[in-house]
Amino acid sequence: MRHRNAHRKLSRNTSHRRALLRNLVTDFLDHGRLMTTLPKAKEVRPLAEKMITLGKRDNLHARRQLQSFLIREAVAAKVFDTIAPRFADRNGGYSRIIKLGNRKGDGADLAIIELLGSELEVKKAERAEKEKEKQAKQSGKQKKEEKEKEEE
Numbered sequence: 001m002r003h004r005n006a007h008r009k010l011s012r013n014t015s016h017r018r019a020l021l022r023n024l025v026t027d028f029l030d031h032g033r034l035m036t037t038l039p040k041a042k043e044v045r046p047l048a049e050k051m052i053t054l055g056k057r058d059n060l061h062a063r064r065q066l067q068s069f070l071i072r073e074a075v076a077a078k079v080f081d082t083i084a085p086r087f088a089d090r091n092g093g094y095s096r097i098i099k100l101g102n103r104k105g106d107g108a109d110l111a112i113i114e115l116l117g118s119e120l121e122v123k124k125a126e127r128a129e130k131e132k133e134k135q136a137k138q139s140g141k142q143k144k145e146e147k148e149k150e151e152e
Contacts, residue, residue, distance in 0.1 A: 007043060008039050008042070008043055010039060010040065010043065020040075021043060021044060021047060022069060022070070022071055023071060024036065024040060024044045025044055025047045025048050025051060025069070026070045026071040026072055026075050028044055028048050028095075028115075029048060029051060029052075029070070029075050029078065029079055029083065030072070030074075030075045030078065032114060032115045032118035033112055033114035033115070033118050034112070034113050034114070035100070035110065035111070035112050036110070036111065036113070037103075037108045037109060037110060037111065038097070038108075038109035038110065038111040039109075041097050041111040041112075041113040042097065044113055045095055045113060047069075048094070048095060048113075049092060049093075049094050049095060051066055051070065051079060052079065052083055052084055052087055053092070054079075055079040055080050055083060055084030056084045056087065056088060058080060058084065063076070063080065066079060066080075083115070086117065087116075093116075094115060094116060095113055095114060095115050095116065096113070096114060096116060097111050097112070097113050098112045098113075098114070099111050100112060
């Protein structure tokens with residue numbers, strides 16, 4: 001019986017599992033979204049949400065707790081400066097998990113875990129890239145037309 005054994009072991013020993021989850025949480029908070037397997041995403045979610053809640057407290061003890069868990073200090077600063085104020089009026093539920101299907105090589109269930117509101121940033125970046133491509137095409141067409149006029 002697995003009484004009082006709440007979390008997944010992810011086929012790793014304790015130190016490896018702790019290091020893996022610290023790395024995943026750090027990268028998730030840094031980038032705003034992360035593609036990984038479904039069990040790992042489900043384990044990352046409560047840890048990441050706890051880090052955001054610590055960021056909302058914004059006192060010295062919370063800062064030290066956050067920096068002791070996260071790998072990079074810059075990410076800890078980002079949590080306090082940008083992520084925590086974004087969720088100041090929200091009581092939990094800062095992330096979502098989207099199932100993607102199975103991985104081709106081993107059939108593992110894949111998922112994307114993302115912060116709420118991060119999809120807007122991704123869409124803005126995609127739109128900016130499309131606009132740059134359109135402008136490059138237009139400038140290329142204009143140059144081509146000018147060359148044709150000069151040749152005539």
